[in-house]
Amino acid sequence: MAETIRNIRAVAAKELRGYFVSPMAWTMMGLFAFLFGYFYLLYLNSFVEESLRSMGGQFGPQPVNVNMRLIRPLLSNASVIILFLLPMVTMRTYSEEKRSGTIELLLTSPLKDSEIVLGKFLGAIGLYAALIAVTLLYVGVLFLYGNPEPMPVVSGYIGLFLLGACFISMGLFISSTTKNQMVAGTATFVFALLFWIVGWASDMAWPWLGSILQYLSITQHFDDFGKGIIDTKHVVFYLSFITFWLFLTLKSVDSERWRG
Amino acid sequence: MIEVQHLTKRYGPVTAVDDVSFRVEKGEILGFLGPNGAGKTTTMRVITGYMPATDGTATVAGFNVFTHPIDAKKRTGYLPETPPLYPEMTVREYLTFVARIKLGQANKAERAARVDAAMRKTHVDDVAGKHCAKLSKGYRQRVGLAQAVLHDPEVLILDEPTAGLDPKQIMETRELIRGLAGSHTIILSTHILPEVEQTCQRVVIINKGRVVAVDTPKNLTHQLKGAATLYVQVEGDGTAADVLSGVPGVGQVREADRHGRYVGYEIESTHDIRRDVARAIVSKGWGLLELRPKRLGLEEVFLQLTEEAARETGAAPEAPAGPSATAPADDTEKGEREGHG
Numbered sequence: 270m271a272e273t274i275r276n277i278r279a280v281a282a283k284e285l286r287g288y289f290v291s292p293m294a295w296t297m298m299g300l301f302a303f304l305f306g307y308f309y310l311l312y313l314n315s316f317v318e319e320s321l322r323s324m325g326g327q328f329g330p331q332p333v334n335v336n337m338r339l340i341r342p343l344l345s346n347a348s349v350i351i352l353f354l355l356p357m358v359t360m361r362t363y364s365e366e367k368r369s370g371t372i373e374l375l376l377t378s379p380l381k382d383s384e385i386v387l388g389k390f391l392g393a394i395g396l397y398a399a400l401i402a403v404t405l406l407y408v409g410v411l412f413l414y415g416n417p418e419p420m421p422v423v424s425g426y427i428g429l430f431l432l433g434a435c436f437i438s439m440g441l442f443i444s445s446t447t448k449n450q451m452v453a454g455t456a457t458f459v460f461a462l463l464f465w466i467v468g469w470a471s472d473m474a475w476p477w478l479g480s481i482l483q484y485l486s487i488t489q490h491f492d493d494f495g496k497g498i499i500d501t502k503h504v505v506f507y508l509s510f511i512t513f514w515l516f517l518t519l520k521s522v523d524s525e526r527w528r529g
Numbered sequence: 530m531i532e533v534q535h536l537t538k539r540y541g542p543v544t545a546v547d548d549v550s551f552r553v554e555k556g557e558i559l560g561f562l563g564p565n566g567a568g569k570t571t572t573m574r575v576i577t578g579y580m581p582a583t584d585g586t587a588t589v590a591g592f593n594v595f596t597h598p599i600d601a602k603k604r605t606g607y608l609p610e611t612p613p614l615y616p617e618m619t620v621r622e623y624l625t626f627v628a629r630i631k632l633g634q635a636n637k638a639e640r641a642a643r644v645d646a647a648m649r650k651t652h653v654d655d656v657a658g659k660h661c662a663k664l665s666k667g668y669r670q671r672v673g674l675a676q677a678v679l680h681d682p683e684v685l686i687l688d689e690p691t692a693g694l695d696p697k698q699i700m701e702t703r704e705l706i707r708g709l710a711g712s713h714t715i716i717l718s719t720h721i722l723p724e725v726e727q728t729c730q731r732v733v734i735i736n737k738g739r740v741v742a743v744d745t746p747k748n749l750t751h752q753l754k755g756a757a758t759l760y761v762q763v764e765g766d767g768t769a770a771d772v773l774s775g776v777p778g779v780g781q782v783r784e785a786d787r788h789g790r791y792v793g794y795e796i797e798s799t800h801d802i803r804r805d806v807a808r809a810i811v812s813k814g815w816g817l818l819e820l821r822p823k824r825l826g827l828e829e830v831f832l833q834l835t836e837e838a839a840r841e842t843g844a845a846p847e848a849p850a851g852p853s854a855t856a857p858a859d860d861t862e863k864g865e866r867e868g869h870g
Binding site for chain 1: 564574577579580581599602603605607609610611612615616618622626627629630631633634676704789832868
């Protein structure tokens with residue numbers, strides 16, 4: 270067990286290092302901060318306007334809910350940004366090692382396949398955590414000058430984190446099936462988008478199909494987190510989604526060995 | 530130390546390795562020789578646990594690589610054909626990462642000591658701080674070697690360790706490998722014959738996925754030579770062949786080359802006939818220009834063996850005849866698989 274953890278940590282640390290010694294992690298963090306900042310400005314502006322307008326209401330000044338009006342839409346926008354960014358994080362995980370041949374080092378070292386998969390997953394999660402940590406600066410400012418409820422913020426971040434982890438696990442699998450980074454990145458984006466919009470077909474002619482598609486939609490499970498609710502059924506959905514793709518990654522690496 | 534038994538690997542309909550068996554004793558350097566695409570890399574990848582075999586077993590240091598992969602991998606160092614380097618890491622960072630994944634229990638100080646030792650052993654300490662992406666081909670190869678020996682494995686598997694190096698680097702790498710023998714058991718693949726003659730104690734010749742010969746480089750050349758062959762060059766009237774045939778103990782006489790009055794012959798015999806041959810020629814008043822035992826290089830041995838294997842399976846009926854000294858023991862399903870070779 271101790272050895273397993275040590276091995277996973279070694280692989281994860283190597284992955285994380287790989288992101289941060291290249292310009293990739295920094296560029297991504299910078300652009301993410303920029304986009305998120307722009308959304309922040311837009312929502313803050315409309316929030317301020319609304320607050321001013323509510324001051325002159327006939328019942329006197331009414332507080333506008335900062336959670337509902339500002340933080341929730343912001344996190345929801347952040348989830349759109351990661352839909353675009355995370356495929357670029359995961360596309361290289363396996364593809365690059367296969368292309369350059371370093372996968373031979375990993376697969377002939379005394380590591381279990383599962384340790385490599387988990388290490389790579391956690392490495393990408395580490396970068397993702399750094400990405401969303403950037404947004405905490407913006408949200409921190411709101412706590413400094415306003416009084417948002419902390420609970421919906423915490424649950425919103427948990428939801429965002431799980432959502433990103435879903436994309437990462439799926440991207441990891443897709444990357445493990447190809448040597449070509451571009452193919453991996455594009456396919457990951459398309460599949461992520463598919464799971465994003467699949468719920469839109471919920472009012473289909475066949476209600477049973479509609480409800481299944483609705484259930485599969487990753488965004489549909491995200492909404493409650495933004496409202497401050499941590500519902501077990503959503504957490505279970507995300508965790509099973511992640512486990513499913515990690516398991517497929519493991520199988521893909523294994524079958525690759527057989528095929529050579 | 531390494532034992533491979535009836536190893537077969539198929540990729541769909543293609544058989545890359547077909548019923549290969551051999552063993553390597555402790556401290557030995559085994560040369561794995563064959564043309565490109567003969568199945569060398571595939572066999573090595575199976576032994577290192579990179580891929581499973583379709584059939585057969587491989588055992589490293591007493592551990593079956595399929596049933597106890599982790600134990601086997603802890604005792605194996607592998608240098609693939611392209612050294613598996615991470616371009617964005619410095620040599621030291623790279624080897625430190627390798628130490629982390631290969632030396633489970635070791636603490637930080639032990640790992641650093643192993644990294645230093647491996648760098649010294651393979652003479653890469655002078656580039657410790659350089660990024661792997663900026664290394665020359667020779668250094669990349671040596672850092673790859675450092676990676677392979679880092680955990681001091683009992684077994685080293687080196688896939689074409691000198692491929693793409695310049696002559697000086699080739700010499701250095703061979704020297705390095707010879708230095709590693711003794712404390713490690715080594716399998717080394719190559720398609721360059723002199724390399725095997727210079728570095729290996731035993732050779733496995735493989736062609737189209739099958740083992741065509743296993744022996745020492747010396748024995749292989751002897752065995753195939755069959756009877757001893759003598760080369761003589763005579764300056765005379767061109768009738769020396771008859772005279773030579775008359776010398777007692779001489780078997781076949783063949784004209785090898787002719788440049789005007791200078792004619793070269795190859796003489797087969799059962800014992801040393803150099804004195805008799807010399808006397809016979811001189812007594813005729815001809816000039817004896819050259820007289821030397823002809824030794825078959827591995828080059829010829831290799832060609833003979835591979836052509837022989839092809840001829841037996843009907844793929845190359847025109848191939849010249851050669852003594853069948855070391856054909857594989859197991860001839861079942863031969864011919865059947867050559868259809869897609």
